[in-house]
Amino acid sequence: MTVNRLWLVRHGESEGNVAASKAEREGAAVITLDVRDADVPLSPVGEEQARALRTWMGTNGSSVQECWVSPYHRARQTLALALGGAADASRPRVDERLRDRELGILDLLTTRGVLELHPEEAARRRHLGKFFHRPPGGESWADVALRLRSFLSEHLDRPADTALIVAHDAVIMLVLYILLPMDEAELLAFTAAHTVRNASVTELARTDEGWKLLAFSDVTHLESEGADVTVHSGETDAPHR
Numbered sequence: 001m002t003v004n005r006l007w008l009v010r011h012g013e014s015e016g017n018v019a020a021s022k023a024e025r026e027g028a029a030v031i032t033l034d035v036r037d038a039d040v041p042l043s044p045v046g047e048e049q050a051r052a053l054r055t056w057m058g059t060n061g062s063s064v065q066e067c068w069v070s071p072y073h074r075a076r077q078t079l080a081l082a083l084g085g086a087a088d089a090s091r092p093r094v095d096e097r098l099r100d101r102e103l104g105i106l107d108l109l110t111t112r113g114v115l116e117l118h119p120e121e122a123a124r125r126r127h128l129g130k131f132f133h134r135p136p137g138g139e140s141w142a143d144v145a146l147r148l149r150s151f152l153s154e155h156l157d158r159p160a161d162t163a164l165i166v167a168h169d170a171v172i173m174l175v176l177y178i179l180l181p182m183d184e185a186e187l188l189a190f191t192a193a194h195t196v197r198n199a200s201v202t203e204l205a206r207t208d209e210g211w212k213l214l215a216f217s218d219v220t221h222l223e224s225e226g227a228d229v230t231v232h233s234g235e236t237d238a239p240h241r
Contacts, residue, residue, distance in 0.1 A: 003066065003155070005162040006179075008172045008202040009053070010217075011070075011078040012046030017198070017232035020110070029113035037100065037107065038072050042081075045228050046074070049199035050081035052225035056201055057082050065160035067091065068151075070098040070167040078199065079166045092166075097151040100168040104138025130191075131184045141187075145174045152178060169196035169233070179204060179211040198230045 016033055023031045033040065042050060061083075069079050071094045079092055106114055106121060115122050125133040134140035148171065155163070165175070173196065177187045196202070200217040219229050 002157050002206070003160055003163045004206040005063075006156075006175075006204045006206075006211075007060070007064070007162075007164045008175060008204070009078070009082075009164065009166045010169050010172055010196045010198055010200055011042070011072075011074040011166065012049035012053075012081075012199040013043045013228075013230045013232060014040050014046055014074040015043050016040040016074070017046075017230070018043050021232055023110045027112055028110055029116055031108045031110060031113075033108060037102075040072070040074055042074055042077050045230060046078070046198060047081060048227045049222055049230070050078040051084070052222045052227035053078070053082035053199055053201075054084050055225055056221040057084075063162050064164045066155070066158060066163040068093050068095050068098060068155065068163070068165050070094070070100065070171070071096050072099055072168070075166050075168065082166075095151060097147040098165065098167040098171055101141070101144050101170040102138045104135040106135040106138065129184075130188060141170070141174060144170060145177060148174050149178060172196050172202055176202070176204075176213065180213060181210075195231050195233065198232060199227070 016031075016037065019033050020031050067079075069075050069092050075098075076094070083092075105118060109117060121135055131141045134143060152175070165171070173187070173191055176182065176190070182190065194216065197217045197219050199222060200219050201215065201221070202213070202217055203215040204211050205214050206212075222229050
């Protein structure tokens, strides 16, 4: 048996999402956060969104046979609130390959901050493109794809029919890139036209022809529970891309 149905959940709105959006609106150079990226918690809205995920879990959770989560606090907190403290047969497991993309020297910088403090990196990004640009000390999208290929090759052939991943928008986009599959141009066109919304569910199914996208960034459960639907890019350097 192999995994034939895969659900991808993005964490709820985080304090980092809120701070980044505020900094961009105000034209600041630096995003104000006093914790490392791995420790950023959910915002109050994000907590509400995560609790609204219980609606989805109530319908689908019992059929999830394998569950993996990013080690970052906002992802683990989302899953814990979605489970509501209930015992879960899928036994969520943390895997560091599901962590968010690392931005290196561009971490906590806005569009203005990158242009003012690291104009050479803005120029390199324009030359290399979004997929292959690797900030010093950070990762390119291609780097993230490599660690996700490792994760998927290890886990999608496990003796389970269904699986759930709780992680970040870059991770979800790159899982789609790998499984559908897409090339660089197709991925960039898709990301330009789509955003993975906070606490949304994306669903894929394995067919005889390969993986098929059944639903992308679905937030029906948020709407049914009256939770806010938020759209935040998960990468703080995204606006200058």
